[in-house]
Amino acid sequence: MRFSHQREVIKEILYATNSHPTADWVFSKVRMSIPSISLGTVYRNLKQLDYLGVIKTIYDGPITRYDWNNEPHDHFKCKKCGALVDVALSDSSIKENIKDKFNFKVDDVEITLIGTCNKHLKINK
Amino acid sequence: MRFSHQREVIKEILYATNSHPTADWVFSKVRMSIPSISLGTVYRNLKQLDYLGVIKTIYDGPITRYDWNNEPHDHFKCKKCGALVDVALSDSSIKENIKDKFNFKVDDVEITLIGTCNKHLKINK
DNA sequence: ATATTAATAGTAATAATTCCTATTACTATT
DNA sequence: AATAGTAATAGGAATTATTACTATTAATAT
Structure with missing residues (x-):
């Protein structure tokens, strides 16, 4: 190319x-x-x-x-404003666990969290 | 309606x-x-x-x-034939774990497994 | 049975993406 | 540096998925 x-x-x-x-x-x-x-x-x-x-x-x-972020990572999708935010599941063993549970040959696990982002909360943690 | x-x-x-x-x-x-x-x-x-x-x-x-399956469940996507198959992550605590890891208010966790389905394997498990 | 009005059929419109083709511009070779 | 070969581009047409519009049909309350 x-x-x-x-x-x-x-x-x-x-x-x-x-x-x-x-x-x-x-x-x-x-x-x-x-x-x-x-x-x-x-x-x-x-x-x-x-x-x-x-x-x-x-x-x-x-x-x-x-x-642009081609490193393995996941996303959080806000129901209210539609924002899509990068998140890192710190514990990558979660994905390994999931992979092991199936007979299929699993290469990747894509996880999207659905919820409400901080912007819409009156009181932040 | x-x-x-x-x-x-x-x-x-x-x-x-x-x-x-x-x-x-x-x-x-x-x-x-x-x-x-x-x-x-x-x-x-x-x-x-x-x-x-x-x-x-x-x-x-x-x-x-x-x-039609409106029960919470996830999907497996085959890279080879494009099939999308329902899967159940038997251990639902996985999702609870993920929810707890974030400051955002997470309502749902959508998981898609990407891989190759049994159809394309020479020897099945 | 009839009136009311939501739902439909049929078609036009929109939006996202891909395809097509003549032209442009990289790059290797003089 | 000029040129030839060809990959990449611009511009627009074509395609596909989906929604919008409107006259007609049909579900339901009376």
């Missing part, structure tokens, strides 16, 4: 946010520095970056998002 | 399969008994059945599927 300025910019934009943006959001951002870029190029490169393991595609219900 | 023959048939079709069908699959099935039904009716009723808690909408990557 040869060098592409567009792909570099898309990658930089993703790595500069924790907000798990959609393709459209990335598109509007890249346009600021490359006004001529097309949405197809954004989609194509996001797919390639995912294929390269540089980013990770995440499916937030029916919404497709992109995450 | 008043009675609708269409909704009843949609419900029966869902309850007769374990395959987590898409709206389109349901549409093609209902057509066999109600040829005049429209796709919009299928979508509307699937949404209502979900709202009533009679079925559950599940997001399998970018694909929206419907599941």
